[in-house]
Amino acid sequence: MDGGDESAVGAADAGASACQPCGAPAPAKPRKRMRPWEEPGFRCPYLDTINRMILDFDFEKACSVTGHDFNVYACLVCGKFFQGRGTHTQAYTHSLQESHHVYMNLQDGRTYCLPDGYEVVDSSLRDIQNMLDPKFTxxxxxxxxxxxxxxxxxxxxxxxxxxxxxxxxxxxxxxxxxxxxxxxxxxxxxxxxxxxxxxxxxxxxxxxxxxxxxxxxxxxxxxxxxxxxxxxxxxxxxxxxxxxxxxxxxxxxxxxxxxxxxxxxxxxxxxxxxxxxxxxxxxxxxxxxxxxxxxxxxxxxxxxxxxxxxxxxxxxxxxxxxxxxxxxxxxxxxxxxxxxxxxxxxxxxxxxxxxxxxxxxxxxxxxxxxxxxxxxxxxxxxxxxxxxxxxxxxxxxxxxxxxxxxxxxxxxxxxxxxxxxxxxxxx
Ligand SMILES: [Zn+2]
CATH class of the missing domain: 3.90.70.10 (Cysteine proteinases)
Incomplete structure (x- = not known):
């Protein structure tokens, strides 16, 4: 159900670096094409679409479509819960249908931008993670x-x-x-x-x-x-x-x-x-x-x-x-x-x-x-x-x-x- 979001990145860059038997200098190795979110200093452009007013983690953490309670993500834009984040999962489909892009895993608080699939690591999400899982010392x-x-x-x-x-x-x-x-x-x-x-x-x-x-x-x-x-x-x-x-x-x-x-x-x-x-x-x-x-x-x-x-x-x-x-x-x-x-x-x-x-x-x-x-x-x-x-x-x-x-x-x-x-x- 889940994962598979990183696999596409390397495919286009493979090949073209075989050894040259004629002794001619090897052609310059093509630079790995970077996705925008792989560039240093990239910041997810959808963080501003998060709506804290509607986030509520008090209710059963089950997918709003399938009812399953495993591997569930909260859409941080509309507050609904969806299962999975890989291609064809409920969260992935929701991201395409509604153009809602930021999803937090309700188990570990890690956050992803869909459908692109990259992880959003940003300190501005800390308050939501703390609300989801309050910690004490x-x-x-x-x-x-x-x-x-x-x-x-x-x-x-x-x-x-x-x-x-x-x-x-x-x-x-x-x-x-x-x-x-x-x-x-x-x-x-x-x-x-x-x-x-x-x-x-x-x-x-x-x-x-x-x-x-x-x-x-x-x-x-x-x-x-x-x-x-x-x-x-x-x-x-x-x-x-x-x-x-x-x-x-x-x-x-x-x-x-x-x-x-x-x-x-x-x-x-x-x-x-x-x-x-x-x-x-x-x-x-x-x-x-x-x-x-x-x-x-x-x-x-x-x-x-x-x-x-x-x-x-x-x-x-x-x-x-x-x-x-x-x-x-x-x-x-x-x-x-x-x-x-x-x-x-x-x-x-x-x-x-x-x-x-x-x-x-x-x-x-x-x-x-x-x-x-x-x-x-x-x-x-x-x-x-x-x-x-x-x-x-x-x-x-x-x-x-x-x-x-x-x-x-x-x-x-x-x-x-x-x-x-x-x-x-x-x-
Ligand atoms: Zn949504």
Whole structure:
């Protein structure tokens, strides 16, 4: 399908240099005929036809004609994707039909002028290559939570990398809030910002999750929004449509599934079931009252009449708190408990709810809130939005699909919070 573009160049220059048996001086060797693009200092005349406003690499990278996803090029003039670049391929044909000449390989970012077939090497393409494949270094990752960056999209709008809106494809707000929450957990985020950590793992879920994390933190986006479309496709496939575009689902179930699926695909083992935290916190005010179930004294009666007491046996660096709001009534209808839960956004003291092992001496027991997800509306309809703390400028933002707005922390601490992610205060 591909290649064959260089072979024609040498054919016309072959021959005419055979040895002369008569001893006569050999005729002057004809100079190799240079194509314009072989001349030194040549610059592709079509670079100005590139239209950055319409370039979008968030969707499935498949040929718009054949549907194949191998060896696909983006026409940088109209934004459509085509397969191959050799003679008679889709990209080649498109270049002749539409007089669109500049094509970027969506795998490696190399760019070609068609139908001539020469490679375009020009530093002006760097921004598009960076958008296609955002790259990070340990040094650049180190500054993410300390130095706020203001980037500018091609339409002139400003955005902050890490505070990126996510398209709601159709009833996918429950996935978006979870992705927004996970995007701020440093060990998880930092691992996925470096593709060398997982490029060898043949898991579309892992690869697409990594690609989305890199886009969400990239200062090279052309706009302050990203579509999680490719990751959602992988999620639908891997989850057997348990989580799918077009059908609202529970973000807590999705969060649990996603973390387990990523963990398994990355070679993790199944161990230690989820702790009792997510099943037993009942919505009460304030949060500290909900947590009293883990004080080691309060008893809880189980379905079979057993009495149980709970205490946390360890405090991880990151704590996910699920405030159970939805339950089925006797008619199997889902009911929502709308109780408002009060909580501090900083210095939540967990010391009373844990009995740490002796070797855990020095473990921090205070936690700061990183993210809170809340549900608005009726139980089976409604929508999800998140409040996220952006560490680089120590500010709070409300994120709901495409919208990212600054918000006062006071508003967060009295919300109908559903899922919270906390970090140890010393992290
Ligand atoms: Zn085109």
């Amino acid at each position: 340990m040094a650049s990752i180190d500054t993410l939570d300390r130095v706020p960056v203001y980037a500018r999209g091609v339409d002139g709008s400003d955005y902050m990398p890490g505070l990126i809106g996510l398209n709601n494809i159709r009833h996918t707000d429950y996935m978006n809030v979870v992705l927004q929450a996970l995007a701020r957990v440093p060990p998880l985020r930092d691992f996925f910002l470096l593709p060398e950590n997982y490029a060898h793992i043949k898991s579309p879920l892992v690869l697409e999750f990594g690609a989305l994390m890199r886009k969400m933190w990239s200062p090279h986006n052309f706009k302050g929004q990203v579509s999680p479309h490719e990751l959602l496709q992988a999620i639908m496939h891997v989850s057997g449509n348990r989580f799918k575009i077009g059908t609202q689902a529970d973000p807590m179930e999705f969060l649990t599934w996603l973390l387990n699926a990523l963990h398994t695909d990355l070679g993790g083992t199944r161990k230690r079931g989820s702790d009792a935290l997510e099943r037993n916190i009942l919505p009460q005010v304030p949060l500290i009252t909900c947590l009293s179930k883990f004080d080691g004294h309060t008893t809880q009666e189980m379905m079979n009449g057993d009495q149980r007491r709970y205490k946390l046996t360890r405090l991880p660096k990151y704590l996910i708190v699920h405030i159970k709001r939805f339950s089925k009534n006797t008619q199997q209808e889902i009911e929502k408990n709308p109780t408002i839960v009060n909580f501090p956004v900083r210095n939540l003291e967990m010391a009373n709810f844990t009995e740490l092992a002796p070797d855990a001496c020095g473990t921090p027991t205070k936690f700061h809130l990183m993210c809170s997800i809340q549900h608005d509306g009726l139980p089976e309809a409604g929508s999800y939005r998140g409040f996220v703390h952006f560490r680089a400028n120590d500010a709070w933002y409300e994120v709901q699909d495409l919208h990212v707005n600054g918000v006062h922390p006071q508003l967060i601490s009295v919300s109908e919070s559903y899922i919270q992610v906390w970090r140890a205060a010393d992290d």
